[in-house]
Amino acid sequence: MQEAQFISLLWLIGIIAEAMTGALCAGKKQMDLFGVVIIGCATAIGGGTLRDMMLGNYPLIWVENVHYLIAIALASLLTVVIAPVMRYLSKLFLAIDALGLAVFSIIGAKKTLALGFGPEVAVVMGLVTGVFGGVIRDILCNQMPLIFKKELYALVALLTAALYISLKSYGISEWANLAICLPFGFGLRMLAIRFQWGMPKFDYQYGEVH
C-alpha cells in the first residue's frame, strides 16, 4: 500500500467517525433522518470545507468526488440503526474519534503545505480541519461547542499538526512521520480522556460584554 492510500484509508475512517458523532448529536436533539444526514455530513466534511474555502482552494473535495458525501450519508443513517448498541461501544467509538482527530490534523497540515503555504498557516489549518467539523455540528445542534470546555481536543490537533510539520521540515520520510504523529495525536487524546486532562478554564462573570 502506498502512503497516500494509507492516509486516504485513515481519512475515510475519520470522516465516518465524525459523521457518527454528528448523527448521535442530531439524535440527542430528536431530529429527523434528514437532519441526521445533514448534520452527519456537516460534521464530517465541515472542517476540511472551511479550510479549503479559507484558502480559496477549489473545487472542494466532496464537490470533486461526491461519492464521499454518499458514504458519509450512509454512515449517518447506519448510526441510527446501530444506536441501541452504541452505548456499549462508547470506548471503541471514542478511540475511532481520537484517530480521526489525529488524521484530520495531519491531513489539514499536509494539504496546506502542498498548496505552498508556510508552516504557521499549515498548523492553523491542521487545527481547523481537526476541530471545526465538531464546532459546526454543535452550532447546527444549537449547543455550546463541546471542544472548548472538555478534555484536550483542539490542543491535540494543534500539537499533532505542529509535530508533523516540524518532522517534515527535517526531511523525515512520510511513513516515519505518520508512524510518529498518528500514535502521538491518538495517544494524547486517549490519555486526556482517561485522566480528564483539560486546559484551564476562564470564568468571567462580571459586567456586560458588548
Place this chain on the structure above:
Amino acid sequence: MQEAQFISLLWLIGIIAEAMTGALCAGKKQMDLFGVVIIGCATAIGGGTLRDMMLGNYPLIWVENVHYLIAIALASLLTVVIAPVMRYLSKLFLAIDALGLAVFSIIGAKKTLALGFGPEVAVVMGLVTGVFGGVIRDILCNQMPLIFKKELYALVALLTAALYISLKSYGISEWANLAICLPFGFGLRMLAIRFQWGMPKFDYQYGEVH
C-alpha cells in the same frame, strides 16, 4: 415572457418570502429593525450564497447586483408593517414559502449544472440553495434549525432538484420541466404541511457524545 425571465420572477417571489420568514423569526426574538433586515437578508440569500461560495463561483449574485439586497431589506421592513395581519395570512404565507422552496431547489440545481458540475453535485446544491437560508436564519436567531424537525422540507428540495435534473437529462424543454417540477415541489410541501408528513425522528438519549 422568456423562460429565464419567468424563473427570475419566481426567484424574486422566493427571496421575498424567505426574507419575510427571516423577519418574523427576528420579531419572535424581539430584535431591532436592523436585526430584522440582516436576518431577512441572510435568510433570503444565505442558501444561494453558501452554494456559490462552496462552488467558488464569484462574484456572488447580490454582489454583482446589489439591488436584490435592497429589495430584500425592504421586504423585511414591510413585514414589520404588515405583521398585525400576517397571522390571518398564514396559509397564503406558507404557500408562498412552499413555492420559494421549489423555485430555489430548481435554480440551485440549474445553476450548478450550468457551471459544468455533474448531476449529483447539482442535487446537493439544489438542497443547499433550498434549505440553508432557513438554517442560517435559525442559527442567527439561536434556535434549533426547524427544518430538521418538522414536516418534510429538505426532502422536498432534494426530490425537486433530482426530478428537474432527471427530466433535463432526457432533453425535455425547460418550460415543460418547470411545468412539472414546480407543481411537484410546491404540492409535496403543501401536502406535507396539510397531513403533517415528516421523516422518522432519531431519538438518542444515552451516553455522552464527544
Place this chain on the structure above:
Amino acid sequence: MQEAQFISLLWLIGIIAEAMTGALCAGKKQMDLFGVVIIGCATAIGGGTLRDMMLGNYPLIWVENVHYLIAIALASLLTVVIAPVMRYLSKLFLAIDALGLAVFSIIGAKKTLALGFGPEVAVVMGLVTGVFGGVIRDILCNQMPLIFKKELYALVALLTAALYISLKSYGISEWANLAICLPFGFGLRMLAIRFQWGMPKFDYQYGEVH
C-alpha cells in the same frame, strides 16, 4: 506617518479590542483557554474573513500574514490575565471597541472599493466587516447576537461606511476623510451607549414561523 500606516495601527487596536470582547464572552461561558483563543480570533478576524470570502478575495489577510493571528491569540490570553481589573476598565474598553467599530467599517468599505466594486457593495462590506466578528462570536458562544438587540451598532457601521464612501467620491483627501469619519463613527457609538439609543424593536409573538 503615512495614512496607510495610521489605518494599520488603528486596525491593530481594533482587532485587539475585538479579540478581548471574544475572550470575555468565552469567559462568561466558562470555556477553556483554547476556546478563549479560538473565539478571540474568530471575533477579531471573522468580519474581514467573511467579507473577503464573499468577495472571492484571496489570500485572506491572516493567511498572508499569520503574525496577526498570533497577536490576536496573545491579546485573547492577556484578557484572561487582566480580567480581574477589566470591570474597572469597562468604559475604556467600550471606547476602544467603539473605535474598532468605526475603523473596521471604514477599512471594509475602503478595501471593497479598492477591489473595483461599486459604492453600494462597499457600504454592505463596511457593515459586514464592522459587525460580523461580533455575530460570529455570539454564534460560537451560543447566544443571540447582541448587536441585533442593544444600542446602535450595525447602524453606526453602515453610516460610517456610507459617509466615508460619499466623501471619497467628492475627491476629499484620505486624511481629511479619516479625520471626519473616525470621530463620527466613534462619537455616534459612544452617544448611543450613553443615551441608550437603539433602533425600534420588532416584537412578533403570533403563530408559527416555518
